[in-house]
Amino acid sequence: MANRKRGNGEGTIFQRSDGRWSGTIDIGRAANGKRLRRTVYGKTRKAVVEKLQEMQHRKATGTLADAGRMTVGEWLTHWFENIAKPKLRPTTQRSYEGIIRCRIIPQIGHLMLAKLSPVNVQAMQTELSALAPATRVKTHAVLRKALKVALRQGLVIRNVCDAVEPPKGSKPEMQTLTPEQADRLLKAAEGTEYASLIVLAIATGLRQGELFGLQWGDLDLDKGTLRVQRTLIELTAGHEFGPPKSSKGRRSISLPMMAVEALAEHRMQMFAKGCAAADHLVFCDRNGGPLRKSNFARRYYKPLLKAAEVPEVRFHDLRHTSATLMLADGVHPKIVQERLGHSQISLTLDTYSHVLPEMDREAAGTFDRLLKRNA
Incomplete structure (x- = not known):
């Protein structure tokens, strides 16, 4: 039997036979004079009381809508x-x-x-x-x-x-470049306007918005480090800067020498153009403004893929390539997670599960090497 209780100004509250609590409150009358009531539910009486008190307040302030x-x-x-x-x-x-x-x-x-x-x-x-x-x-x-x-x-x-059963979705198919294909892409980019951007994309796995949002003040080429502090967000008209995508998005990344050298050369070119101030974008269009993804893909990235004779992978797939190359070479998944800015290591492992079987085989071979029991 339902257990009915009423507190001062709470409305009618009772515990249902299934153990849950329910509360009802009058919110006024309809045009025909019929009383309008609102019912809320909760696992505890306290939860229902809080919901009803919120409704009382919204009713008093005129913000309680008539559903x-x-x-x-x-x-x-x-x-x-x-x-x-x-x-x-x-x-x-x-x-x-x-x-x-x-x-x-x-x-x-x-x-x-x-x-x-x-x-x-x-x-x-x-x-x-x-x-x-x-x-x-x-x-x-x-x-x-x-x-x-x-x-x-x-x-x-x-x-x-x-x-209702939610629709079944399908994620875009991940494509990654092999080490040989990545090397061909880097060689094709040498001497081009955005060569250092391609190097950085493969060497760090940064998201495209993070790369496009980099400022010279985020780089310390003497120490070989980079700080991710913002992402470039495209708007219908213009752009704005926002925080990185995840809670782990703000991060510091060590750079390989190939990236340091490419960025140093790029900075010299930008310095000659007066575009190397600390708050200036590292990668910009020919007018010094932010890059737009569609223009960059059409005018530079897709022609570069064709010139390198590699599969037409998305720019985002360079991020996947970076992660896959690191994992395949034995880099610990926790380090890969931190470099990519994933919020949880489970996301890294789930996304790149295709690399794990090979890592498992290498792990098994470790014992033969360490214990000197080669077959």
Whole structure:
């Protein structure tokens, strides 16, 4: 039997037969005079009390929305602009805004938020089935995040996305260059405008935005070190600098001599152009401005791949190449994680699991060498 209790100003709170707690509060009356109530749930009574107290405050300040009159589109717009957007990087903001405007709202934006059902979400997935797998996965994820907040605020009684199997995605296929191919690419780049950028990409595994955001003050060529402190973020019009992608993104990296020499030569060229100040970008366009990924790929990177006669790998695959070469040569995965700026070593191991079998065979051979028991 439900255990009903009421605290001062708390609304009605009771413990359900399944052990969870539920709380209900009046939020006013509809135009026809019917009482409007909001219900919240929690694992403990304290959790429900806190949710109801938050609603009481929002009711008093006039910020408690009537879920019965709110559409999915209205909630998504409110959630994105006021809750999600301030926490997102500019590139992610554009991605979320496009998904909400072009994918979700045309399909289910007209439905009432409180009446949204798993059937509606499944129907949306079916309508979007012709889109790329990654787009469908991201669409489901954005809707689920928005409904998670709606659930926390008591606007819905459950997150209907949890009752629908998410679309299956497919990651872009990772391609890496062999040591011989990487060497051909480096030789093809010699004497070109961005030779040192290609060297640095392969030698450090930095993300493209981190490379494009490097400033001369981040380099200490005497010590052979580099500090990653920012990333260049492209906007529709212009650019801005942001923090590195992960919590481990701010990092110091030791440079191989080949990178130090390439950067020293590049700095001499930039010094002659008056572009070697500490706060100036290491890699810039011919006008001294930030590089744009599309222009760089079209005018320099793709022609370079062709000249080197190597597979047409993405620029990001140079990062994968760097990691794969290090792991294959026996560099400890923890060091690889720190150089790449991965938040967790599990990400490094999962991403480059294709290298592990060879490392396992080499580890087995270690005992023969150490104990001098060669077969």
